[in-house]
Amino acid sequence: MELRQIQYFMEAAKLEHVTEASYALHVSQSAVSRQIFKLEAELGVDLFIHEGRRVKLTPVGRMFLGHMEQLTKVIEKAKQEIEEYLDPERGTVCIGFPSSLAAQMIPTVVSAFRDRYPSVNFQLKHGSYRELIDSVSKGDLNLALMGPVPTSEGQIRSETLFQENIVALLPSGHPLSGRSSLHLSELSGDSFVLFPEGFVLRDIVVSSCKQIGFEPKVTFEGDDLDAIKGLVSAGLGITLLPEIALSESLPPSIVALPLREPSVTREVGVIVPANRELPPTEKLFYDFLKPFSSVFGHRFDPEPVVES
Structure with missing residues (x-):
């Protein structure tokens, strides 16, 4: 099984058309058909129902597609981590955040970080409080800004930045x-x-x-x-x-x-996985956040009450 075969299979599955898949992949239609045929022959199953150049996944084809999508994510993550180890200042930070931190905190910290590391890219993921915790626990995210900071989640580690x-x-x-x-x-x-x-x-x-x-x-x-x-x-x-x-x-x-x-x-902070290390670029961002908390002081502190 070759990565090229998997790539051709996934593109054909997405478009449900061999010719359109060949256009997207910038190869000939016959090349796509040949690699899919080889893949099916190696696996010993039909992955597609063929209707001319149109195709539809068989039940086993849908199952195989799910596994290949997971495999592709693992491969892309491995490539990203290797690139970041070679040059952390040119990597990608993927960070989650709730709506209450979207207006000020996210733009402020991302802008300040990009001023120092202009070649770093960002992927921003908005989610609810529970969704963000679950995403970090499951490995879909490595970083999320949170408010309040969760304290009883076994799969994550929390750090408070400010109150x-x-x-x-x-x-x-x-x-x-x-x-x-x-x-x-x-x-x-x-x-x-x-x-x-x-x-x-x-x-x-x-x-x-x-x-x-x-x-x-x-x-x-x-x-x-x-x-x-x-x-x-x-x-x-x-x-x-x-x-x-x-x-x-x-x-x-x-x-x-x-x-x-x-x-x-409420306490505002950052959560990271408890059982895996951050990739180098995201570790760079995580370390940057810690002293950055002083930027967000209280703007509405109540005046002291003078008793008569």
């Missing part, structure tokens, strides 16, 4: 919008706009409210940060969001206020 405040977002016409800071209990009578159940940011908000004796009344849900901010802007409720998820300047229809007594925070 950030979670702040209240109120419509500008809200009775408390002119305050410099808020007690969380002062929002107990408000309608909340939160992420759906299962989202970690919702869990943080609900848990913080319950700790001081009330359960937030959720009237709207959304899995998109901009949608949630838009609902607040329209006066349909209030929300709590991490400060790093906010843009540098909020629209005048929204007011962001720090919370005190209790303050609500």
